[in-house]
Amino acid sequence: MQAEGVTFRTGVLVADLPDGTKVTNWAKETVTPDQLKAEFDAVLLAGGAEQSRDLPVPGRDLQGVHFAMEFLPQQNKVVAGDKLKGQIMATDKHVVVIGGGDTGSDCVGTSNRHGAKSVTQFELLPMPPEHEDKPLVWPYWPIKLRTSSSHEEGCQREFAIATKEFIGGEGKDKGKVKALRTVRLEWQGGKMTEIPGSEQVIPADLVLLAMGFVSPVGSILDAFGVDKDARGNARASTEFIGGYATNVPKVFAAGDMRRGQSLVVWAIREGRQAARAIDEALMGASDLPR
Numbered sequence: 001m002q003a004e005g006v007t008f009r010t011g012v013l014v015a016d017l018p019d020g021t022k023v024t025n026w027a028k029e030t031v032t033p034d035q036l037k038a039e040f041d042a043v044l045l046a047g048g049a050e051q052s053r054d055l056p057v058p059g060r061d062l063q064g065v066h067f068a069m070e071f072l073p074q075q076n077k078v079v080a081g082d083k084l085k086g087q088i089m090a091t092d093k094h095v096v097v098i099g100g101g102d103t104g105s106d107c108v109g110t111s112n113r114h115g116a117k118s119v120t121q122f123e124l125l126p127m128p129p130e131h132e133d134k135p136l137v138w139p140y141w142p143i144k145l146r147t148s149s150s151h152e153e154g155c156q157r158e159f160a161i162a163t164k165e166f167i168g169g170e171g172k173d174k175g176k177v178k179a180l181r182t183v184r185l186e187w188q189g190g191k192m193t194e195i196p197g198s199e200q201v202i203p204a205d206l207v208l209l210a211m212g213f214v215s216p217v218g219s220i221l222d223a224f225g226v227d228k229d230a231r232g233n234a235r236a237s238t239e240f241i242g243g244y245a246t247n248v249p250k251v252f253a254a255g256d257m258r259r260g261q262s263l264v265v266w267a268i269r270e271g272r273q274a275a276r277a278i279d280e281a282l283m284g285a286s287d288l289p290r
């Protein structure tokens with residue numbers, strides 16, 4: 001792609017930040033949406049959907065409670081050979097991962113590889129059956145217990161459990177998470193109720209929040225003036241004509257930023273189709289495959 005003339009500019013955050021805003025990511029430079037719109041004939045928004053779902057219960061601000069996406073990318077960087085200061089480590093810690101999906105599974109695996117003392121994973125929903133009930137679920141996503149290689153490396157899995165509070169330590173551990181207060185749940189007709197008397201205190205020195213992603217990060221879509229769908233993603237269709245175009249002239253959107261947190265295969269497909277849509281918008285026609 002470089003040989004074909006693509007210029008890659010890494011460490012650049014696209015944002016319209018008020019003066020003095022502290023940005024806590026790895027960008028070294030900022031470019032505003034207005035600069036991009038002025039300099040380029042087309043802009044494709046493909047910034048993903050990594051705004052994590054939070055758990056705003058008492059104690060959320062204690063040290064040691066992190067989003068999965070604060071924890072996992074650091075390890076990716078280390079694996080790629082970068083030296084990091086202050087990496088979040090699970091070594092010798094009781095780790096609780098909140099969220100039973102794929103991101104949670106990645107946290108389980110990484111914590112085990114760090115040498116955690118124990119790894120426990122919480123899921124709000126009840127434990128699914130080992131095998132899906134095909135006639136009941138087809139053609140939808142088959143609901144069954146999924147055990148990843150991360151789980152096989154060691155993990156206590158708890159289902160139908162909710163976290164009520166993060167509990168801090170005392171003395172030298174003041175301000176640091178030391179335990180979670182939990183409650184067991186009963187599910188009936190898709191509704192959950194807390195089971196009275198089922199509260200427990202579970203030790204935790206590191207809590208990783210992996211409860212899914214709600215939308216693209218921050219106010220980037222607002223900064224471009226791009227309309228959002230009901231879930232906060234960029235509004236753009238995948239139609240043959242006019243697909244991937246947003247309401248803002250010259251601005252297109254694809255991948256997770258358009259469809260919400262999804263899969264790599266969808267990002268690849270949308271990237272290719274968006275490339276064709278942009279070629280067509282610029283040239284009037286396109287030979288690119290759709």
Ligand SMILES: Cc1cc2nc3c(=O)[nH]c(=O)nc-3n(C[C@H](O)[C@H](O)[C@H](O)COP(=O)(O)OP(=O)(O)OC[C@H]3O[C@@H](n4cnc5c(N)ncnc54)[C@H](O)[C@@H]3O)c2cc1C
Binds near residue numbers: 072106263
């Ligand atoms: C922990 C985790 C595990 C996953 N595991 C799998 C899996 O096993 N299989 C699978 O198929 N999918 C998996 N996914 C989903 C998959 O990663 C995404 O669907 C896919 O990467 C989306 O591609 P994208 O190009 O749309 O966005 P992304 O891959 O998210 O890329 C967006 C890029 O834009 C950058 N960016 C965002 N905002 C700005 C800005 N304002 N300025 C500059 N740059 C910006 C981000 O830093 C990022 O590099 C996983 C996702 C997560 C979070």
